[in-house]
Amino acid sequence: MSTQTTDIKFTPENLEKAHEIIARYPEGKQKSALIPLLHLVQKQWGWVSPEAMDYVAEMLSIESIEVYEVATFYTMFHLEPVGKHVIEYCRTGPCCLMGGEKVYDHLKQRLGVQTGQTTPDGMFTLKEVECLAACGWGPVFQIREKYYMNLTCDKVDEIIDELSK
Amino acid sequence: MKILTQHINEPGIETFDVYRKHGGYTAVEKAIKSMTPDEVVEEVKKSGVRGRGGAGFPMGMKWSFLAKPEGVPRYLVCNADESEPGTFKDHYLMKSIPHLLIEGMIVSSYALGANKSFIYVRGELLYVIAILEKAIAEAKAKGFLGKNILGSGYDLELVVQPGGGAYICGEETALLESLEGKRGNPRNKPPFPAVKGLYQCPTVVNNVESISNTPWIINNGGEAYAALGVGRSTGTKLISASGHIRKPGVYEIVLGVPVEEFIYSDEYCGGIRDGHYLKALVAGGSSVPILPANLITTTANNEPRLMTYESLSDGGFATGTMLGSGGFIVFDETACIVKNTLNFAHFYRHESCGQCSPCREGTGWMEKILYRIENGRGTQADIDLLVDVSRKIEGNTICPLGDAAAWPVASAIRHFRHEFEWHISHPEEATRPGAVYPTEAVLN
Numbered sequence: 001m002s003t004q005t006t007d008i009k010f011t012p013e014n015l016e017k018a019h020e021i022i023a024r025y026p027e028g029k030q031k032s033a034l035i036p037l038l039h040l041v042q043k044q045w046g047w048v049s050p051e052a053m054d055y056v057a058e059m060l061s062i063e064s065i066e067v068y069e070v071a072t073f074y075t076m077f078h079l080e081p082v083g084k085h086v087i088e089y090c091r092t093g094p095c096c097l098m099g100g101e102k103v104y105d106h107l108k109q110r111l112g113v114q115t116g117q118t119t120p121d122g123m124f125t126l127k128e129v130e131c132l133a134a135c136g137w138g139p140v141f142q143i144r145e146k147y148y149m150n151l152t153c154d155k156v157d158e159i160i161d162e163l164s165k
Numbered sequence: 166m167k168i169l170t171q172h173i174n175e176p177g178i179e180t181f182d183v184y185r186k187h188g189g190y191t192a193v194e195k196a197i198k199s200m201t202p203d204e205v206v207e208e209v210k211k212s213g214v215r216g217r218g219g220a221g222f223p224m225g226m227k228w229s230f231l232a233k234p235e236g237v238p239r240y241l242v243c244n245a246d247e248s249e250p251g252t253f254k255d256h257y258l259m260k261s262i263p264h265l266l267i268e269g270m271i272v273s274s275y276a277l278g279a280n281k282s283f284i285y286v287r288g289e290l291l292y293v294i295a296i297l298e299k300a301i302a303e304a305k306a307k308g309f310l311g312k313n314i315l316g317s318g319y320d321l322e323l324v325v326q327p328g329g330g331a332y333i334c335g336e337e338t339a340l341l342e343s344l345e346g347k348r349g350n351p352r353n354k355p356p357f358p359a360v361k362g363l364y365q366c367p368t369v370v371n372n373v374e375s376i377s378n379t380p381w382i383i384n385n386g387g388e389a390y391a392a393l394g395v396g397r398s399t400g401t402k403l404i405s406a407s408g409h410i411r412k413p414g415v416y417e418i419v420l421g422v423p424v425e426e427f428i429y430s431d432e433y434c435g436g437i438r439d440g441h442y443l444k445a446l447v448a449g450g451s452s453v454p455i456l457p458a459n460l461i462t463t464t465a466n467n468e469p470r471l472m473t474y475e476s477l478s479d480g481g482f483a484t485g486t487m488l489g490s491g492g493f494i495v496f497d498e499t500a501c502i503v504k505n506t507l508n509f510a511h512f513y514r515h516e517s518c519g520q521c522s523p524c525r526e527g528t529g530w531m532e533k534i535l536y537r538i539e540n541g542r543g544t545q546a547d548i549d550l551l552v553d554v555s556r557k558i559e560g561n562t563i564c565p566l567g568d569a570a571a572w573p574v575a576s577a578i579r580h581f582r583h584e585f586e587w588h589i590s591h592p593e594e595a596t597r598p599g600a601v602y603p604t605e606a607v608l609n
Contacts, residue, residue, distance in 0.1 A: 024324045026238070026281070029364055031346035035329050039288065066346075073348040073518075074329025076288045088289075092250045093451060093508045094407040094494050130332065130512055131250040131451075132289055135492070136405055136413035145291035 008055045014044055018059065030060050034070055038077055046086075047078040075129070083118040083125035085163055088142045091128040094135035099152075103139045106153040110160055123164060166393060168381045168401045169374065170417040173261050179296065181303035184264040190309055192380035193271045197317045200383075205276035209379060211387025213399035218244055218335070218372030219450060219490040221474050225387075230359040231277055232367040240368040241274045241282040243376055244340055248287055248332040249450035249569075250512060251492025254403035255373035257415040259286070259293050263300035267323065269376035271309060272383055274321050277369055281322045284373075285340050288328040297325050332516035336564045337370040339518065350520045351564035374403055395421035398473035402491055404433075409497035411435035424448075424470040424477075425462040428495065441497035444604065445581070448477055449489020451509050452569030454576030455502070456486050482576065501601045502581040503588050506574055507535040513570030524567040527558040531574050538585060541592030548585050552578055 010018055018037055025032040034056065041052045053067040060067075071077045078086065089104055108114060111124050118125040134140045137149035148159055177183035184190070196205050210225030231239060243266065247255040259266055266284070274282045286294050301323050304310045312320045326344055328334050334343045338352035341363050362368020378400060382390050391399045398420040404427070407413045412435035418427065428443065429436045437443050446461045447453060464470050465484035470477065478485045496505070514528035534551050537543050555571035562568075578585060584602040588595040595602075 026364065029345070032326070032344060034346035035288070035343065036327055038329065039291070039327055060346075062346075069348055070329075070346065074288070074331050076330035091508075092512055093505055094251050096505075096508060097408045097494070097496065097500060098413075129289075129330070130515055131248060133247045133253045133256045133287065135251050135253050135407035135494070136415065137253070138407065142289060145295070147292070 008049070008051045010040070011044060014040055022060070031062055031066070033060060034062075034067065035074065038067075038071055038074075042077060046084075047081050078125075084123050085143050086125045086127060088127045088129040088132075090130070090132045090134070090138065090140045090142075092131040092135075094131070095138035095140055098135075098138035100139035103151050103153055103156060107141075107156050107160075110157060124160075166401065166419050167417050168390075169258060169265065169377050169403060170262075170415075173258075178262050179264070179300070181264060181300070181307060184262070185307075188384070189264055189380075190268055190304075190307075192383040193268055193275075193309055194315065196272050196275055196383050197315055197319055202276045202278055205272060205379075205383060208382055208387040209276065212378070212382045212390035213387075213394075213397065214375060214378050214382065214390060215398075215474065216372055217374035217378075217402065217491070219249065219452075221488065224371060224375050227359070227371070228277060228369060230357070231369055232360045233278065234367070238281070238364075238366050239277055239279050240363045240366055241270065241277050241279040242337075242340065242344065242363060242368060242370045243270060243282070243284040243373060244335060244337060244370050245284055245286040245290075245373045246328055246332075246335040246340060247373070247490075248335050248516075249452065249490050249492055250509065251407055251447060251494040252405055252450050252490040253407075254405040254415050254491060256290060256293065257405070258373060258377060258403065259290075260296055263293075263296050264304065265377045265380065266297070266373055267300050267304050267310075269379045270323055271304075271314070271321060272379045273369075273371065273376050275319060276379075279369075280320050281324065283324050283326050283344060283363070285326045285328060285334070285344055287334075288330050291327065294325050294327055301325070331518075332512075333518045333564070333566055336566065339564065340370060341368065348518070350518050351566075353563055393419050395471065395473050396475060398475060398488075402472070402488070404472070404491040404493050406434050406493040406495065408495035409438050409441060409500065410495045411438055418472055420471075420473050422472045423462070424472055427472055427493075428462070434493075434495065437495070437497050441499065443495065444498045444500060445496040445502065447486075447492070447494040447496075447573075449487045450492035451494070451512065452572055453487040453489045454482050454485070454572050455580065456576075457580040460484050460580075482572070483579075486576075498604050499599075499601060502577050502584045503535070503539050503595075503602075506577040507532065507539045509573045510535050510570070513566065513573075517566060517570070521562040521564075521567065523558045523561040524570065527554050527567070528570045530554050531558075531570070535574070538588050539596075541588070541596040543585075543589045545586065545589055547589070548578060548582065 022033045057064040057067045139151040172187040215221040333339045334349040339349040343349045358368040464479045510532040514532045519525045555575040558567040559571040
């Protein structure tokens with residue numbers, strides 16, 4: 001869990017990506033790059049810090065407040081430091097019908113944390129999210145871009161074992 | 166008859182070459198080389214294809230509303246923000262056969278005269294965005310995208326835009342706000358996006374599945390598409406089936422299949438899971454009215470219920486529902502309707518953008534009232550209070566999220582009022598883990 005956010009700068013690779021993203025939009029409409037850039041921020045630092053938001057504002061020549069209001073609206077952006085792996089668990093109806101609650105209870109027990117908490121070793125943060133559009137393949141959770149589907153208690157153990165290595 | 170999923174299981178279909186081998190991109194060639202944009206619009210109009218995101222508005226008609234002032238760019242935006250609980254068809258289509266959407270985007274952009282088009286994908290599907298971007302790069306390398314497509318002089322650039330996790334951005338004006346880098350607050354209409362949309366320019370917003378139908382329509386003609394289906398429900402529809410069925414998944418049906426066949430045939434859902442029986446159905450995503458067992462396979466007039474826009478809504482909200490997005494959620498007798506209604510109410514409270522008071526406040530009230538009923542602290546008056554709150558949200562908000570939040574609550578009480586009453590009158594029994602209204606007692 002890193003809280004080190006001073007001297008905010010994209011890596012050369014991410015900076016190149018950021019410029020490529022900004023160039024996608026018509027002239028004067030660079031604000032459209034905001035959400036993609038916040039994803040890039042989260043990819044690099046794991047979360048979106050106030051300093052990173054100011055950095056993005058400067059990059060897009062917009063006010064910092066315009067970045068704050070967007071970052072606080074969209075639930076994918078973590079506004080506080082998170083663990084190495086953020087488990088985003090679907091709590092919506094169809095996944096519950098597929099046995100989602102039992103598996104979630106098991107996952108909480110296995111990690112020893114409640115919703116919203118991070119394990120003491122900083123490895124896992126557990127979040128509940130709304131429908132991930134994978135209802136027929138539930139229960140489902142997501143860690144970054146990867147979907148883990150048709151979860152069972154055993155499968156959850158395997159995934160946690162693997163990621164704990 | 167499959168239009169969208171015919172080749173979906175071919176190994177390598179996500180690559181340009183395999184997609185091309187199965188007839189991919191012939192619609193682009195046909196449209197760009199031998200048809201005018203207006204002729205493409207005409208074929209889509211003739212097809213009768215209706216918006217597959219949930220609203221069911223005729224796509225060709227939506228296209229014909231697009232304003233075309235001189236010197237102003239026009240935009241096509243694909244709505245791939247699929248977030249309605251129970252709906253996962255666009256996710257399936259994009260990850261499995263990305264070139265189908267790309268081809269549809271090219272054909273549709275050509276028809277509308279757009280030179281820059283966007284695919285707005287919900288942010289959680291970052292891996293699907295990578296798949297789409299790879300497909301776009303392939304199509305560009307083969308001359309189907311970019312400058313001077315196939316030597317025609319027509320230019321098109323496709324941009325894949327991620328969302329940030331907000332159901333509201335599936336509403337088209339909220340989506341456009343989001344695409345402009347703002348909070349997803351829906352806009353007042355008019356002006357409609359067809360006149361002032363993205364960057365205040367004329368814009369068409371269409372769902373993934375809708376756009377993915379256009380290559381077939383161009384290759385085979387609008388009339389051939391219209392010949393499929395029943396009445397005004399033309400063509401095929403992707404149904405994403407989940408819940409207590411033997412075979413959850415995405416199925417492409419020709420509109421008009423009986424609901425009974427869809428649930429019980431091995432070709433589709435394969436019936437209710439072993440040893441259980443059908444209790445309730447949400448036919449078109451979490452926002453449409455829930456139906457009890459006796460109104461699912463037949464209408465109130467005892468006609469067979471069909472998978473069409475018209476038949477599913479037969480009887481209005483009193484005894485019918487909606488085809489919606491095709492998010493088909495099946496409940497067996499182990500499902501607690503109160504608990505499920507609370508779950509959905511939580512969803513809408515969480516996803517309300519907060520702009521309109523009836524929705525912002527009302528969704529929270531409904532969740533709180535349902536929470537206390539579910540947890541054995543409700544009163545009988547709470548049931549009518551819920552109905553009252555739902556009525557005060559419905560129709561009183563800028564966008565349809567308010568309605569979407571109100572309908573599941575109102576319909577659950579309409580058809581399952583006894584379950585709410587039982588929760589209130591039997592708090593001890595009702596709050597035991599896994600407790601469900603004792604259906605058998607009623608049947609006997």
